[in-house]
Amino acid sequence: MTPNYTLSGRYRIVRSLGEGGMANVYLAHDLILDRDVAVKLLRLDLRDDPKTIKRFQREALATTELVHPHIVSLYDIGEENGMQYLVMEYVKGMDLKNYIKENFPLPLQQVIDIMEQILSAVATAHAHNIIHRDLKPQNILIDEQGNAKITDFGIAVALSEHTMTQTNTILGSVHYLSPEQARGSMATKQSDIYSLGIILYEMLTGSVPFKGETAVSIALKHFQNAMPSVREFDADIPQALENVVLQATTKDPRERYATVEDMAADLLTVLASNRAGEKRFVPQDVGNDETKIMPSADIQAAIAANQDGKTQVVAHKSKQPTLQRPAETTESQTDADEEPLPTRSWSKRHPLRRRLLFWGGIILLLVVAVIVGLELSRPQMTTVPKVTGLSQRAATKVLKKHHLTVGTVQHAKSNQVAKNQVIKSTPSVKTRVQERARINLVISNGAKVMSFGNYVNDNYHDVRQTLKSAGFKVKETYSTSSVAAGQIISQDVVAGSRVMPTDTTVTFTVSAGSRYVELKDLTGESKSDILDYAEANDLNVNFKQGYSSEQKAGYSYDQDPDGGGNVRTGSTITVTMSRGSDNNVTTPQNFYVKLTVPYKALSATTAQANDVKIYLYDDTHMIETVYRDIAIMRSTKISLPFQLTGNTKGHYRIVRNGVTIMEKKNITSKSATK
Incomplete structure (x- = not known):
C-alpha cells in the first residue's frame, strides 16, 4: 500500500507503521472526520486463506464488543478489491516492550499504574467472556501521556468457541505462554493472568524470566523451573509486589488469582505500609492430581503435534490398585477335608471344575467387597451455593447448610458490590466439591479508585x-x-x-455538528487583525514566524490552508509572520534546553494528572502559541528545541494547571544543555 492511496475513498494512507504475520498496519488520515487512524490491512498473500480470514474477522468481532479507555477502539471494517481491512484508533507512542527498554528502570508507582490500566482492560474483555490469549508487551501500546492500550485481538476467542483449541495450534509468544497452553490445553482466563504476571515481571526486571535458544526449551522452563525472584534482581522491590508476580504465575491455574479484578485489588495495596512485613507467597497443594513433567523429547513431540493439528499430549500419574490372589490349597489338602461322596456323584466325576467354581466364588466375593468398600469410602459431594451479595456471617450460615466451611477471606474494592458483602467465592457457585471443603471468600471494601x-x-x-x-x-x-x-x-x-x-x-x-466558513486570504495582515478575524469566525490560529524579503516585519506572508476555500469552524489555521528580510541573517544556531517539570499533588487521597502547557519563542515559534500540551503524573524531564539567528533571544514559559511555574527570557546558545 503506497502513501497517498485513498482506501474506500475515505482513508488516505500516510505511511507504514509495521508489518505482522497476518496483516500490515498503516497510518492513515480519515478525510471525513479529519483525524489520524490506524489501518490494519490483511496481507495480499493471505487474503485467500480461510483460516487467516476467520482470525481477522475474529479480531474485528472481539474488538467491536469491547469499549474501554485502555483498549484500542475499532472505528470501521471494510473490504476493497478483495482486501479486508480494519480501521482502528491511532495511538501515538510506542509498544510496552520498547517503552521498558527506553525508560528502564521504571518507578514502582508507574509500574503499578500501567498494570492497573492493563488489568482493567483485560477485566472488561473477561467480563465479555473474551480471552486475549496473546498478552505480551508487544501488544500493549503506551501513548505520549503514558496511558496503556491493549491491541491485537487476532487470536482472542470467546469461552464458548473451542475451534482454535481443538485444532491444538499453539499461538502467541512462548515467553509469555502459560504452562497449560504450552501443553496444548484450552486457554482460560487464568492463562491471561499468567501472561500478565510475566509482563509485570518484565516491567520490574527489564527482561523475561525464562530464556532459551528454542521454543521447546523455553516451554520446558515455564512448567519445570521456579519463577525467578524479582527481589534478587532488586532488593528494594517490596515482598508484597513480588507476591503478585508469584501468585499470578503459579504452575497450577487453580492457585492463581481467581479473576483479574482480584489481581488488580492485590496490586493496588502492595506499597501500603501495613504490607511491609508480608511473607513470601508459597503455593499450596490445591488437589490430589499430579501432573507429570514430561521430558524434553516428549514436550517437543507434543508441540510438534500441536503445530500439525493432529494430537494432544497430557500425561497424568495414576496409581493402579492390584488384587492379590490367595495362595491355592493343594489338591491333597482339599480332598482330605472333604466328606466321602457316592461313587457316582458329580463332584467325583468333575473334581477340577468343582475347584474352579469354588475359587471363582471366592474371587467374586473379594471383588464385590472391594467395590463396596470403595463406594462407601468415596467422599460425599455437594454443590457450592450462591453467596455473593451476602455478609460474611450470612454466607457462613449458607455454606454450613451445604456441609461446607469458610476458607481464606480476602478483601477488595468493588464498585458493584456494597461494602462488607461477598464479591465472589472460590470455587465458584454451582461447582461440585467434596463435603467439608473450604470455600474462599472475597469481601468488598467498598468502591475502588x-x-x-x-x-x-x-x-x-x-x-x-x-x-x-x-x-x-x-x-x-x-x-x-x-x-x-x-x-x-x-x-x-x-x-x-x-x-x-x-x-x-x-x-x-x-x-453539535459543524458549519463551514469561506477562509479569506490573511497574507499581509497584522497579528491583531488575524486574531480578530479568527475569533469572529470560530477558528483557531497557530502562529509561526520566519524571514521574508517581500513582507515587512510584523505582517503575515504565508498561511495554511490558502485563502479562498471553505473550512470547518473550529479548524486550526497556521499563519507565518514575517521577521523582515533575511539579507543580513547569519546561519541559525540549533540547540536544546533540558528541564524537569515538577509534579504537584492535587489531592491527598487520589493521584491526579497535572495539565502542563509549554510556550516557546525562537525563529519559528511565537510565545503566544502553545508549543506542547501534556499531562504528567510525576516529575517529568523535557527537552525544548530552539533555533536562533543573529541576535535573536529565545524565551520559554511553563504553565502547570493554569499557573506559570517556570519562565526564562534572553536564552542564547550558551543556555544549551551540555
Whole structure:
C-alpha cells in the first residue's frame, strides 16, 4: 500500500507503521472526520486463506464488543478489491516492550499504574467472556501521556468457541505462554493472568524470566523451573509486589488469582505500609492430581503435534490398585477335608471344575467387597451455593447448610458490590466439591479508585452508558464543532486521574455538528487583525514566524490552508509572520534546553494528572502559541528545541494547571544543555 492511496475513498494512507504475520498496519488520515487512524490491512498473500480470514474477522468481532479507555477502539471494517481491512484508533507512542527498554528502570508507582490500566482492560474483555490469549508487551501500546492500550485481538476467542483449541495450534509468544497452553490445553482466563504476571515481571526486571535458544526449551522452563525472584534482581522491590508476580504465575491455574479484578485489588495495596512485613507467597497443594513433567523429547513431540493439528499430549500419574490372589490349597489338602461322596456323584466325576467354581466364588466375593468398600469410602459431594451479595456471617450460615466451611477471606474494592458483602467465592457457585471443603471468600471494601480515561473523539452516548454503569455521574454541554455530531470534544476530568467513581461527576462537551466558513486570504495582515478575524469566525490560529524579503516585519506572508476555500469552524489555521528580510541573517544556531517539570499533588487521597502547557519563542515559534500540551503524573524531564539567528533571544514559559511555574527570557546558545 503506497502513501497517498485513498482506501474506500475515505482513508488516505500516510505511511507504514509495521508489518505482522497476518496483516500490515498503516497510518492513515480519515478525510471525513479529519483525524489520524490506524489501518490494519490483511496481507495480499493471505487474503485467500480461510483460516487467516476467520482470525481477522475474529479480531474485528472481539474488538467491536469491547469499549474501554485502555483498549484500542475499532472505528470501521471494510473490504476493497478483495482486501479486508480494519480501521482502528491511532495511538501515538510506542509498544510496552520498547517503552521498558527506553525508560528502564521504571518507578514502582508507574509500574503499578500501567498494570492497573492493563488489568482493567483485560477485566472488561473477561467480563465479555473474551480471552486475549496473546498478552505480551508487544501488544500493549503506551501513548505520549503514558496511558496503556491493549491491541491485537487476532487470536482472542470467546469461552464458548473451542475451534482454535481443538485444532491444538499453539499461538502467541512462548515467553509469555502459560504452562497449560504450552501443553496444548484450552486457554482460560487464568492463562491471561499468567501472561500478565510475566509482563509485570518484565516491567520490574527489564527482561523475561525464562530464556532459551528454542521454543521447546523455553516451554520446558515455564512448567519445570521456579519463577525467578524479582527481589534478587532488586532488593528494594517490596515482598508484597513480588507476591503478585508469584501468585499470578503459579504452575497450577487453580492457585492463581481467581479473576483479574482480584489481581488488580492485590496490586493496588502492595506499597501500603501495613504490607511491609508480608511473607513470601508459597503455593499450596490445591488437589490430589499430579501432573507429570514430561521430558524434553516428549514436550517437543507434543508441540510438534500441536503445530500439525493432529494430537494432544497430557500425561497424568495414576496409581493402579492390584488384587492379590490367595495362595491355592493343594489338591491333597482339599480332598482330605472333604466328606466321602457316592461313587457316582458329580463332584467325583468333575473334581477340577468343582475347584474352579469354588475359587471363582471366592474371587467374586473379594471383588464385590472391594467395590463396596470403595463406594462407601468415596467422599460425599455437594454443590457450592450462591453467596455473593451476602455478609460474611450470612454466607457462613449458607455454606454450613451445604456441609461446607469458610476458607481464606480476602478483601477488595468493588464498585458493584456494597461494602462488607461477598464479591465472589472460590470455587465458584454451582461447582461440585467434596463435603467439608473450604470455600474462599472475597469481601468488598467498598468502591475502588480507578484511572479515568481519555474519551475525547469517542461517541458520547456509548461513553455515558459505560461510565454510568461504573458509578460515575455524567453531564453534557453541546457546542458547534468541526467533528461529527455526538463526538466528545473535551472533558473536565483530566485523563489519567485517579478518581472514585461514586464521588465523581464528569461533564463532557459534545459536538453539535459543524458549519463551514469561506477562509479569506490573511497574507499581509497584522497579528491583531488575524486574531480578530479568527475569533469572529470560530477558528483557531497557530502562529509561526520566519524571514521574508517581500513582507515587512510584523505582517503575515504565508498561511495554511490558502485563502479562498471553505473550512470547518473550529479548524486550526497556521499563519507565518514575517521577521523582515533575511539579507543580513547569519546561519541559525540549533540547540536544546533540558528541564524537569515538577509534579504537584492535587489531592491527598487520589493521584491526579497535572495539565502542563509549554510556550516557546525562537525563529519559528511565537510565545503566544502553545508549543506542547501534556499531562504528567510525576516529575517529568523535557527537552525544548530552539533555533536562533543573529541576535535573536529565545524565551520559554511553563504553565502547570493554569499557573506559570517556570519562565526564562534572553536564552542564547550558551543556555544549551551540555
